[in-house]
């Protein structure tokens with residue numbers, strides 16, 4: 001079965017064979033319509049399955065040049081999911097996102113709003129290091145955005161934080177400008193569920209442009225406020 005993923009503007013962004021090979025079972029039992037939180041085991045299983053699918057991606061220059069897949073870090077049960085751009089050298093070496101200089105700053109940014117890094121879930125748009133740390137091409141962003149959407153669907157966070165233009169483009173298309181869109185709450189629909197999403201500058205950009213940190217600080221305070229309003233415990 002093929003799934004035709006659409007972005008917010010109803011444009012097709014890619015076709016993927018059914019990730020989960022759902023079997024439809026018809027039984028003489030009442031259908032259970034109550035909503036249940038996916039349990040930890042289900043999530044782990046789905047994440048493993050997604051990771052395997054990404055590790056078998058073919059025809060991909062990113063994968064060819066990288067030493068290993070960089071899938072995610074943190075707590076899959078977290079109400080907060082953070083999406084960056086793609087692995088750098090350190091991440092490629094260690095197989096974990098945000099472990100280099102940008103990761104050190106990300107940890108400090110989280111601490112500034114009283115969040116410990118192990119309590120969030122972190123991933124990137126692309127799961128393989130782009131050669132020479134170049135920005136992923138639009139075609140690569142589109143290709144991996146299908147996996148990212150599935151990743152969001154599995155984690156099912158209460159708040160989604162998109163860091164930098166690549167994460168923004170993966171979910172909102174190429175037309176927006178991060179400098180204009182950061183610091184605003186937006187809604188993104190993934191698999192028929194609406195997620196509260198905020199765009200903010202990427203920590204690597206802040207390392208290059210420290211004068212922009214004041215805007216990120218505003219964004220971080222907005223995130224803390226929303227966490228408190230929603231009574232999210234983290």
Ligand code: URA
Pocket residue numbers: 084085086087088091096097098099100102103124204
């Ligand atoms: N930059 C990113 O976007 N992701 C990482 O994992 C590291 C640096």
